[in-house]
Amino acid sequence: xxxxxxxxxxxxxxxxxxxxxxxxxxxxxxxxxxxxxxxxxxxxxxxxxxxxxxxxxxxxxxxxxxxxxxxxxxxxxxxxxxxxxxxxxxxxxxxxxxxxxxxxxxxxxxxxxxxxxxxxxxxxxxxxxxxxxxxxxxxxxxxxxxxxxxxxxxxxxxxxxxxxxxxxxxxxxxxxxxxxxxxxxxxxxxxxxxxxxxxxxxxxxxxxxxxxxxxxxxx
Numbered sequence: 147x148x149x150x151x152x153x154x155x156x157x158x159x160x161x162x163x164x165x166x167x168x169x170x171x172x173x174x175x176x177x178x179x180x181x182x183x184x185x186x187x188x189x190x191x192x193x194x195x196x197x198x199x200x201x202x203x204x205x206x207x208x209x210x211x212x213x214x215x216x217x218x219x220x221x222x223x224x225x226x227x228x229x230x231x232x233x234x235x236x237x238x239x240x241x242x243x244x245x246x247x248x249x250x251x252x253x254x255x256x257x258x259x260x261x262x263x264x265x266x267x268x269x270x271x272x273x274x275x276x277x278x279x280x281x282x283x284x285x286x287x288x289x290x291x292x293x294x295x296x297x298x299x300x301x302x303x304x305x306x307x308x309x310x311x312x313x314x315x316x317x318x319x320x321x322x323x324x325x326x327x328x329x330x331x332x333x334x335x336x337x338x339x340x341x342x343x344x345x346x347x348x349x350x351x352x353x354x355x356x357x358x359x360x361x362x363x364x365x
Contacts, residue, residue: 213298214321218257221303221316229265229316230257231299232324235292237266237283253282253290260328271304 219231233255238248254265254273264276266286276282283289305314 211321212318213296215295217296217321218324219296219299220319220322222319223314223316225314227314227316228258229303229305230322230325231255231296232257233292234296234299235290237286237288237290239286239288251286253279255279255292257325257327260326262327265303265305267306270300270302272306272310273303274306274308 220228221231222228231254235253235255237251237253239251240248249268251266251268252270252273256263256265262278264279264282265273266276266282267273276285279290299318301318303316304312305316306312
């Protein structure tokens with residue numbers, strides 16, 4: 147109420163001097179001008195480099211096929227030695243000193259340089275190179291029940307000498323068709339020497355000056 151009275155009194159006082167109500171109204175103080183944002187000296191800063199992207203992880207190679215089944219398993223050494231396994235079996239024999247614990251020998255039929263051989267031993271880390279399967283059966287004292295297909299073989303095989311020193315470390319490479327085997331060369335039979343017929347003995351001649359008595363030779 148007091149504000150209305152003061153406003154009316156102000157109007158009445160301003161009227162004689164020709165002031166309008168708008169002019170007589172109090173003016174708001176002017177706002178101070180906003181200072182401009184200072185700009186840094188020198189060229190504009192370069193944008194930050196983007197973070198390097200991680201290299202894509204290479205895709206894993208195809209899994210090595212195991213077991214090979216009806217195919218052959220090729221093993222190679224770092225020195226180029228190659229052995230192809232075509233059959234696998236075991237020889238179980240009974241030791242009289244330990245009748246409850248049979249002795250088991252792993253036997254592999256292999257092809258090396260086109261020739262059939264065997265590799266045998268108590269495990270795949272101590273395999274010895276052998277001759278024909280029949281000779282291994284005779285030596286180990288039992289038959290070799292061959293498996294119809296190749297089982298899962300270790301990724302590494304070790305061939306040792308008779309005294310146990312390692313000769314070659316072989317690693318599984320791939321499954322492949324059984325290799326061709328060289329047929330053993332047939333030995334040429336030697337011809338028996340021809341029998342010589344002994345020459346007939348010449349008739350004994352009567353030495354000169356020697357006369358045979360009459361009646362010695364029957365007529």
